Amino acid sequence: MTKHIFFDLDHTIWDFDRNAQETLLELYEVYQLKTLGLHSAQDFIDRYTENNHRLWAQYHLGEISKETLRAERFRNTFIELGVSPEQVPQQFEDDYVRISPTKTNLFAGAEKVLGYLQKKYQLHIISNGFKETTLTKMEVSGLNPYFTQVIISEDVGVNKPNPAIFEHALTKAAAEKQESIMIGDSLEADIRGAQAFGLKAIFFNPLNVEKPADVTWQISNLEELLAHF
Numbered sequence: 001m002t003k004h005i006f007f008d009l010d011h012t013i014w015d016f017d018r019n020a021q022e023t024l025l026e027l028y029e030v031y032q033l034k035t036l037g038l039h040s041a042q043d044f045i046d047r048y049t050e051n052n053h054r055l056w057a058q059y060h061l062g063e064i065s066k067e068t069l070r071a072e073r074f075r076n077t078f079i080e081l082g083v084s085p086e087q088v089p090q091q092f093e094d095d096y097v098r099i100s101p102t103k104t105n106l107f108a109g110a111e112k113v114l115g116y117l118q119k120k121y122q123l124h125i126i127s128n129g130f131k132e133t134t135l136t137k138m139e140v141s142g143l144n145p146y147f148t149q150v151i152i153s154e155d156v157g158v159n160k161p162n163p164a165i166f167e168h169a170l171t172k173a174a175a176e177k178q179e180s181i182m183i184g185d186s187l188e189a190d191i192r193g194a195q196a197f198g199l200k201a202i203f204f205n206p207l208n209v210e211k212p213a214d215v216t217w218q219i220s221n222l223e224e225l226l227a228h229f
Contacts, residue, residue, distance in 0.1 A: 002229070004175040005117060006194075007147075008160075008184030009127040012204045013110050013222075014137050019103035020052075021045055023096055031092060036083050048077045060128055060159050060189040070097070101136035106143075107206065109223040114146040117229055124149040126169050126182070128159045128189060149173050160186070161193025183225075191215055 010016040028041040052073045058064045078088045127134050131154040138144050151169045153159040181200040184190025194201040203218040
């Protein structure tokens, strides 16, 4: 019987890509990126998104550090789009990290679903996001009241899919494996990490990518959870 539900935050509840797009559209104008030869804000956003997803996948697996991720995602994007290294805006990353966490776009139905689930289960967050930005997102978006524990990888010292973070989360929540379930968008970090640890897992798949054979349960919209719980 399920008693504890553990959610990922970015790309699962907090709409990372939408919030990033809003932030980047603002910064595109502030930094007047057209003057650097970047005539399409959407091309810039698309290239950044691709680079950011790739670097986060490496970060989840411990292949790169937080510092490397932050140093490379925008620098690589600018250079790949033809901006010379000496023209790359030095404060762009800092401004992005300052502004983006203050955005409040959540996935459709998030508050409705969390409000419903909170009445029946203990809800928790397990995030690989950076601590300072994760706490800001939770506070500004009004998410804190829904969750009993917020587990952040920087506090634990390891990222999902490392089993140690799931072990730590269960300990903090006073939960047992058989009564817990993980919900997230990352196949490697959330789903395979949880399943390898012995937890049930639900793959949040809003883009409807092809479901791998080792994924037993997926949803494309958070409101699908209302029928299952």
